[in-house]
Amino acid sequence: MTHLSVNINKIATLRNARGGNMPNLLKVAADIERFGAEGITIHPRPDERHIRYQDARDLTKVVTTEYNIEGNPNPKFIDLVLETKPTQVTLVPDAVDVLTSNAGWDTITHKDFLKDIITTLKAKGIRTSIFVNATTKMVEGAAATGTDRIELYTESYAKAYDENNRQDGIASFIEAATVAHSLGLGINAGHDLSLDNIKYFKDKVPHLLEVSIGHALICESLYFGLENVISMYLNKLK
Template identity: 90%
Template sequence: MTHLSVNINKIATLRNARGGNVPNLLKVAADIERFGAEGITIHPRPDERHIRYQDARDLTKVVTTEYNIEGNPNPKFIDLVLETKPTQVTLVPDAIDAITSNAGWDTIAHKDFLKDVIKTFKENGIRTSIFVDANTKMVEGASEIGTDRIELYTESYAKAFDENKKEEGISPFIRAAIVANSLGLGINAGHDLSLDNIKYFKDSIPHLLEVSIGHALICESLYFGLDNVINMYLNKLK
């Protein structure tokens, strides 16, 4: 079964919109696990416009499943990860002013930098994952820098799915997954995955270990409720 990790950035965005502590991020994280999710994901950014660095610290006392911290490995982020020691760190090359992640790593151009960062995390017992496009060359590059897993950036698949071009959209991801499997890399995926498109993606990608879903899941929960939506995802991921 592919594991579901829920990204709770949007919960933090809602809390920050009014100040105070409503909704309570820590309680929501605990409830998400209680509803059946196998992981919690956060993506703190330098401006802390949603997840705050203190949230990352506080969540270590709450999360009992897999704890995944995403982000661009600048010095402040590296220090945070080494302090909190999550189950997994996912390295994402997002710009400081990016609204959301919009590209994977060039694992060839940034090989030396990523190799050093990954070595640091692995020496501290933290599993590493690299955010990459569905490009076999970038997957091969990821293998050379020593990462444990890749996370396939799935926006192009989701867009193709919405345009009724799902076979065309999934093809590069299948090729990338086959290469990853041959190189011994674990496969995660995330970005714009939803209740509509998750099952086809999961059924098409061999040995998909984990999906990280936030924006769509929280939006769908406005209509169906958080508990229901999490279990709808779990059913589709079986």
């Protein structure tokens, strides 16, 4: 079964809109686990516009499943993850001004940079994952950094699925996952996955260990309820 990690950034966005503590991020994280999700993902950004750095610290006392922290590995971020020691760190090449992640790493150009960071994280017992586009070249470059896993950036798949071009849209992901597995890499995926498109992706992409889903899952929960939506995802990931 592919594991579901729920990204709770949007819960933090809602909380921050009123400046108080409603919804309570820590309680929501605990409830998500109680509803059956196998992990909690956060993606703190330098401006702390949703997840705050203190949230990352506080969640260490709450999360009992997998704890995944995503982000651009600037010095402040690295200090945070070395302090909190999550289960997994997913390295994402976000520019400071982007609304959401919009590209994977060029693992060839940034090989030495990534290798140094990954060595530091793994020395502390933290599993590492690199956010990459679904191309053989970038997967092979990721393997050369020493990372444990990759996270396939799935926006192009989601767009193709919406345009009823799912077979063409999934092809590069099948190839990338096959190559990654042959190189000893674990395979995660995330970005724009939803209840509509997740089952086809899971059924077609081999060796898929984990999906990280936030925006769509929270939007779907407005209609169906958070507990129901998590159950629906778990059924589709079996």
